[in-house]
Amino acid sequence: MRHENLPLLRALWRLVAACATTLLLASSVMAQADPLPSWNGGAAKSRVVAFVRAVTTEGSKDYVPPAERIAVFDNDGTLWAEQPMYVQLAFALDRVDALAPKHPDWKRKQPFRAAMSRDMKTLGEQGEKGLLELVMATHAGMTPEEFHAVVREWLATAQHPRFGRPYTETAFQPMLELLAYLRANGFKTYIVSGGGVEFMRVFAEKVYGVPPEQVIGSSIKTKYEVRRGVPTLVRLPEIDFIDDKAGKPVGIHKFIGKRPIAAFGNSDGDFEMLEYVSAAPGATLAMIVHHDDADREYAYDRKSAFGRLDRALDQAGKRGWTVISMKDDWRQVFPPTK
């Protein structure tokens, strides 16, 4: 530090301190605006607001310092629509069609055979593992950059079959507001999904405001190599990690290394994540998006795309988890079309 700067710095410091006070006042006025306008008043909304107030109020017994304010969100069915099928499955099916000419054996081999004929019943019977096999097999053999380009191109043109809008616009408006509200209150928001991490990383920042390094998902292995003089990674057709069920707390620990204090899910695949987060010391928030709105989205209740919502729903009351009724708690489901 040059000494001749010190008096100037002191004067500046006083100004900065005054500014900080002003900013605090401004933010307190701003806070009076409803940060969750797409949520109807009710237990779910009140629970969110009370939790955020409790953990952000210095001096309160539930106060949590910003570095520990971690919130984790399942993706499919929690942040965006998962019906009539996982978006990544729709992508994989289109990708199977595109790659099929190079793989004549797929006609005789599950889950590819079912994929090519859009035989969703047989595909469903392959379970999450078969599904991931399909997804991974159609996603490998290229660099992450090449894969991102394929996904980006697909997302730019593909449309949700019922809502007639890009999949990226089937994100739930109330959840987008919730993500933003938590971040405005010092939370770091993560996606923790059974879906493929590289698929989600393409759109998570733009759609959810969640950067690539805060997306946790299932993955295939990658290998480092220098290809024709260019150092790169190559995606291998081999599963590395399944970020589902008991894998979710494992993934959270692996990637974040601290226990989150808020978790959001919509199926029994999220049960362990909700359970793990709820067991954190201090105040926690665990919520389940319940699909009970046939008019505006879907009402599949205790079914999920490839699983169930039984255990989590049955135990929600006892465990203090809040069930969000899409029908009653959400004023609006989707964002305005762009």
Add this chain to the structure above:
Amino acid sequence: MRHENLPLLRALWRLVAACATTLLLASSVMAQADPLPSWNGGAAKSRVVAFVRAVTTEGSKDYVPPAERIAVFDNDGTLWAEQPMYVQLAFALDRVDALAPKHPDWKRKQPFRAAMSRDMKTLGEQGEKGLLELVMATHAGMTPEEFHAVVREWLATAQHPRFGRPYTETAFQPMLELLAYLRANGFKTYIVSGGGVEFMRVFAEKVYGVPPEQVIGSSIKTKYEVRRGVPTLVRLPEIDFIDDKAGKPVGIHKFIGKRPIAAFGNSDGDFEMLEYVSAAPGATLAMIVHHDDADREYAYDRKSAFGRLDRALDQAGKRGWTVISMKDDWRQVFPPTK
């Protein structure tokens, strides 16, 4: 937004705008102070400053938006001393002693036999894999929280045998300044080390200002379970990921999902990381800490704790990587003792 607040908000907004100008002025004055006082003037320091200026100057051809400003640092030998042995190895050896009464077979089994007799030559011959086996075996069978407590307790009392100070104070002062300087310029700083991630997560935030979620390292598997009603993770004696050599770019991709633009290492174990980062489009910075200072630290030159520094040193010039001479480039090696 409530309408009656609008005039107040407008007034506040003008104040905030004035504050922003003041803050900019303050930061510009601050910028005149040397952010790297422990670095001697010379090629290495100039390279760092020129790089940071280039990527942070809006409108410059090398400008990089803040979200893409990722810097990755090896730990052992790059951020802190790795001689006479890896700090984590010193921890593991003490841990072997503590656990030995429960493991009578260790007396007849490598690498434990060598560990217990501090036979460093034989231990070295077990290679990185043997070393990790030792580390992992002594680190498993407990929850992450329990492991953190053991490490924290050890770090509080263990001392570096030559420098007579806690290991956490053998961090290199110039690198601490470099970490802070990069962060002050919008960089997100990550550790990417062959060391165990949970070991580093205990002290990385306090010592380096790097939070747990920005520590990438080697890991053992964990398993989620509900133990006597308490949902928890348990560390398994099974290697999950080795974050070394070609594993470093793989780890970077897995955890960050973007290619960093700056990398710092000190051995051939960092070669692929330096190579991968240098191949990013646009301006990049790759630096190698060269241990050539027998008086103040160590002068092991082309040897590293369990590896070599040959390939990276030989190719540094050709590849535009900067070699940092600890002896010539650093005015001070360690921080003042606390």
